[in-house]
Amino acid sequence: MSSKVICPAILISAPASGQGKTTITSAIARLHARQGRRVSVFKCGPDFLDPHWHKLASGRPVYQMDLWMTGEDDIRRRLHAAAMQSDLILIEGVMGLFDGEPSAADLAEKFNIPVLGVIDASAMAGTFAALAYGLRHYRPQLPWAGVLANRVASARHAQMLEAGIAEPGSWLGAVMRNPALTLPERHLGLTVASEIPDALQRLDAAADALADTPLGKMTGEDLQRWAVEFEPASQAIPVAELLAGKTLAVARDAAFCFIYQANLDVLKSLGARLEYFSPIADCALPACDAVWLPGGYPELHAEALGSNASMRESIKKHWHADRPIWAECGGMMALFEELICKNGQGYPMWGLLPGKVRMQERLAALGPQQLTLGKETLRGHTFHYSSAETPLQAVARTARPGMSPSPEAGEAFYQSGSVRASYFHPWFASNPVAASRLFLNEALT
The missing domain is CATH 3.40.50.880 (Class I glutamine amidotransferase (GATase) domain)
Known part of the structure; x- marks a missing residue:
């Protein structure tokens, strides 16, 4: 049986859908991939669309994980395999952090993966800190990476948001509001990346914006603060070649x-x-x-x-x-x-x-x-x-x-x-x- 493997990993979540999780996840992946790191990205839940953007950002295949649909053994096996060949593992959550049964928080706790909270701060000031505190402390055992403010109006706005954070070490920066960073949507979700002529330019713009934050300035050594030990799963049952020759x-x-x-x-x-x-x-x-x-x-x-x-x-x-x-x-x-x-x-x-x-x-x-x-x-x-x-x-x-x-x-x-x-x-x-x-x-x- 394979041995345990250690690799930095974070789960990107939010208080609700529409906060910018996919953009931020893709921006992190793109930023580190541009710097030569091997980034593996996963998506919580049965989502077909977000992975198109993650694949473009990371340059690697993207897989779904869900404690019910894919199962704990499948997740454990994929995370262990990814840790063996990656410098960073990213998992985008689904809906809000605690939404759904099972939720993204359930997955984070099960595999001890720190959570990065992404909050759309475009229409708030002091309430941002309350939301960040709630995400962090609603479940005392939840592993935590920090909080990132998204769609921030100005440098002054960012200062107000940071000042309210009860735990200063949780502040990972602010990404300014910019239409150029928006990933287009339609019914069912995001537009498929391959249909957007400037898709990679959008991801590069998002990565550039992220690069100005404490999160974006983290080096490979800095990422080790979020190192996770991934245990091997039980041996997978061999699959008979029932479609051989087809x-x-x-x-x-x-x-x-x-x-x-x-x-x-x-x-x-x-x-x-x-x-x-x-x-x-x-x-x-x-x-x-x-x-x-x-x-x-x-x-x-x-x-x-x-x-x-x-x-x-x-x-x-x-x-x-x-x-x-x-x-x-x-x-x-x-x-x-x-x-x-x-x-x-x-x-x-x-x-x-x-x-x-x-x-x-x-x-x-x-x-x-x-x-x-x-x-x-x-x-x-x-x-x-x-x-x-x-x-x-x-x-x-x-x-x-x-x-x-x-x-x-x-x-x-x-x-x-x-x-x-x-x-x-x-x-x-x-x-x-x-x-x-x-x-x-x-x-x-």
Whole structure:
């Protein structure tokens, strides 16, 4: 068994969403990567979008971690591996520090990782210190790195904020308000970094701003104050190569970009060969045994997807040949007959599933889910702004943790010939055997 490894690590959190956690996490990663340090970044919770920015900032793959969805052993294994090949580990929290079950604070306590509190100070003065004190002391055992003021108006404003801090050693500086540091957003979260022409320049600007703070001036030696001892996890159970000899075509472009790096790793460990294609730009599927249509933004590219007749016919040919297709969330949306956008405009889709999907202003579903197929259970989550209107009957349903499947709280799992589809986003590493069955022609329920 591997031995313990020591590496500096911090968990970046905040009192609530929208405080600038992703910008600050990416800025720290970019700053230290520019200085030649190896930075590993993780994201708390089932988030597809923030990791795009973290990957650009660090130049390294980014993985999710969640005490329920990915599990403690998976987290321990990834942290230990990262510590062996990194000079700094960053973990971006989810929502507010104590929000959710489990929360970012739970993860910090479990692995003894110091918390950096990021607070949007744009509309406060003395209250900043109260928030910082509350984050620090709400849980007495919480490991603490310090607090950073974000979106500060002026040097005078920063002085006022610092003066109120009860523990001066907690003050790690102020990042001034600057529109150039803003990471653009849309429904579901941040815009994918690859779609922003000046994405790297934005991260460099954020890193430059951070460099003027006590946090940004820390050297590799200074970072050792946050050194954490990472213990090895138990030996992972070897994964049988259940997809050996199979080629999986994976949709990956601006319309289908919600892909966990860990899911790709699992498919490779199962023996699959991965071929990527663009349903927007390509004319046909690559030669393959199965297709994976992941989530993303088909609603933003509905016209292009609907008008790519050659790709539609290629996917239908694959389906008529009874070859497996796994479609999750946005991937499933493209398989219906019509996609209706929020403005009421409808676009023809690929027509493998009867019915239509309709975009709406408010979230239709959000939260952790698990899917049981036969004797196997996959953990994951759901997060979507559309609803499906279809005569298809669900062959199974997901359930919230600790609950039984139900139409009110779970997502439908549809099957039509060789198509399996759901709004459910699975974390393949939670059950590689179950994940492999999504890409094989065998009974699932």
